[in-house]
Amino acid sequence: MRKNLFLLSVCFWMLSLSSIGCVPVLIGTGVVTGYLATKDSASGNIETSFDKLWEVSLRVVSKRAEITDRDKDLGLIKAKKGKDQITVKIKELTEHSYNLKVTCRKALALANLKLAQDIFTKIVRNLGNR
Structure with missing residues (x-):
């Protein structure tokens, strides 16, 4: 019964978030409790320690x-790849939950969402492999 209730609440949460452009993601053992992509950034809330998230x-x-x-x-x-400026921000939400935001902009303020999403995804996947 408890498992069914949990699955039902997860499905409801996923459906409600998908209608506002935010999709929850589970990758490996690193749990992203929400994921949001804007025109130049990818961000999500991650349950892990700060040191682990920083190192990865x-x-x-x-x-x-x-x-x-x-x-x-x-x-x-902050990093640079060619003309792309990359910024990674880690912000504490709770003792074991952090918001990770990866922003990528090219020269002249053009966004590079693909690179931001790629780096964000690799960080989350590497959290699970560590």
Whole structure:
């Protein structure tokens, strides 16, 4: 009974969020409780520790781009790949829940959503593989 109620609530939540452009995602053991893509960013709420999310984010971004600035206290990573400016922001929601936002913009403020989504997805997948 409890399992059926849980599945029903998850289905209801997914349907209600899909109508506003936000889709929940479960990837590996890293749980994203909500996912939102705007014209230049991908963001989601992730249940993990800050240190783990920081390390994985740094590793994923450094494989894709040259890191130009990082500030662990602010939860901020800035990088550059060609003409793309990449910004990763980690914001605490609760003790074990964080909002991860990846923004990518090209020169002249043109958005690169594909790169933002790719980096976001790789971070979440790597959280599950760690």
